Amino acid sequence: MTVHMSNPRVVAKIQRLCRAIGVGKTEAAEAALDGMLAEVEGKRWGGLEAIIAQMRRISPRPDAYDAVVYNKMGIPK
Numbered sequence: 001m002t003v004h005m006s007n008p009r010v011v012a013k014i015q016r017l018c019r020a021i022g023v024g025k026t027e028a029a030e031a032a033l034d035g036m037l038a039e040v041e042g043k044r045w046g047g048l049e050a051i052i053a054q055m056r057r058i059s060p061r062p063d064a065y066d067a068v069v070y071n072k073m074g075i076p077k
Contacts, residue, residue: 003029014028014029017031017032
């Protein structure tokens with residue numbers, strides 16, 4: 001698949017990145033995309049991992065496995 005960049009600002013940024021890291025356009029674009037994907041995916045899973053870490057810090061309740069008793073209206077007692 002061919003990717004065509006017609007925005008001169010984007011082309012200039014790719015050229016700047018090429019010079020900065022000393023690679024060709026394809027490698028520079030791949031490195032930039034890899035960095036952005038790692039950041040996006042890290043944020044997505046990072047939030048989930050933070051929630052799991054918080055849940056693990058909660059001490060278990062001694063009555064966690066007791067049966068719940070309901071009244072005639074279906075409300076837990």
